[in-house]
Amino acid sequence: MFIHKTNFLMRAFYPDFIWKMSENQKVIYLTFDDGPIPEVTEFVLEQLDIYQAKATFFCIGENIVKNPQIFDQLLKAEHSIGNHTYNHVRGWDVEDNFYVENFKKCQGVIPDSTLFRPPYGRIKKNQAKPILETHKIVMWDVLSGDYSLDISPENVLKKSIQHTENGSIVLFHDSKKAEKNLRFTLPKFLKHFTENGYQFAQL
Ligand SMILES: [Zn+2]
Incomplete structure (x- = not known):
C-alpha cells in the first residue's frame, strides 16, 4: 500500500521543518x-495559469x-523557487x-531562494x-504518488483529493517519470478544489 500522508513520527523527529501551513484558511500549497524540464514543467505552468494558481518549484x-528558458518562465510567472540540491542527492x-x-552549488544558480527540500525527504540532522541557518526546510503532508509506476492515474487523483485539506502542502513532480x-x-x-472555494498559494 502506498502511504499518501506523512508519518507523524517523521514530523516529531524533524519539528524544525515545515510540514503543513495554517489550517484556518482554504488555501492549498x-x-x-x-x-525544470521541457514539456512537463511547461504543462504545469499552463495548468496553473488556467486557475490563476501559484505554486512552489523545488528545482x-x-x-x-540545462533548461534556462524554462527556468525563466517559472520566474516570470512569479512562482516560488526552492533549492533541491544540484544533483538530487540523497542525504542518508x-x-x-x-x-x-x-x-550550496544549487544555491549558486538560485541566489534569492530561501526554501529547501531534501530529495527523497532524506536528510541527516547534521x-x-x-541549511536551517539560511533556509526554511519544507517537507509535505500529502504525497500524491505521481512518480510511482505502481499507482493508476485515477488512484493518484483520488488519494490526493482525499488527503488534501486546509493548509496542505502537496507534493507533485515535474519529471518524466511522473x-x-x-x-x-x-x-x-x-x-476540484477551485470549485470548492480553495485558493492555491506559493510558499
Ligand atoms: Zn526530488
Missing part, C-alpha cells in the same frame, strides 16, 4: 519537485543550468560536507543544521 540545480547516502556543498500521472491528475485536482 502545491509543490513541484525535480524540474534541481543541474536542470536549471553521503557525507555531511558533500551534501552541504551540493546544496546536514539540516547549517508525467503520465501528473497530466491526468493536475487539471482535475485544480478544478
Whole structure:
C-alpha cells in the first residue's frame, strides 16, 4: 500500500521543518519537485495559469543550468523557487560536507531562494543544521504518488483529493517519470478544489 500522508513520527523527529501551513484558511500549497524540464514543467505552468494558481518549484540545480528558458518562465510567472540540491542527492547516502556543498552549488544558480527540500525527504540532522541557518526546510503532508509506476492515474487523483485539506502542502513532480500521472491528475485536482472555494498559494 502506498502511504499518501506523512508519518507523524517523521514530523516529531524533524519539528524544525515545515510540514503543513495554517489550517484556518482554504488555501492549498502545491509543490513541484525535480524540474525544470521541457514539456512537463511547461504543462504545469499552463495548468496553473488556467486557475490563476501559484505554486512552489523545488528545482534541481543541474536542470536549471540545462533548461534556462524554462527556468525563466517559472520566474516570470512569479512562482516560488526552492533549492533541491544540484544533483538530487540523497542525504542518508553521503557525507555531511558533500551534501552541504551540493546544496550550496544549487544555491549558486538560485541566489534569492530561501526554501529547501531534501530529495527523497532524506536528510541527516547534521546536514539540516547549517541549511536551517539560511533556509526554511519544507517537507509535505500529502504525497500524491505521481512518480510511482505502481499507482493508476485515477488512484493518484483520488488519494490526493482525499488527503488534501486546509493548509496542505502537496507534493507533485515535474519529471518524466511522473508525467503520465501528473497530466491526468493536475487539471482535475485544480478544478476540484477551485470549485470548492480553495485558493492555491506559493510558499
Ligand atoms: Zn526530488
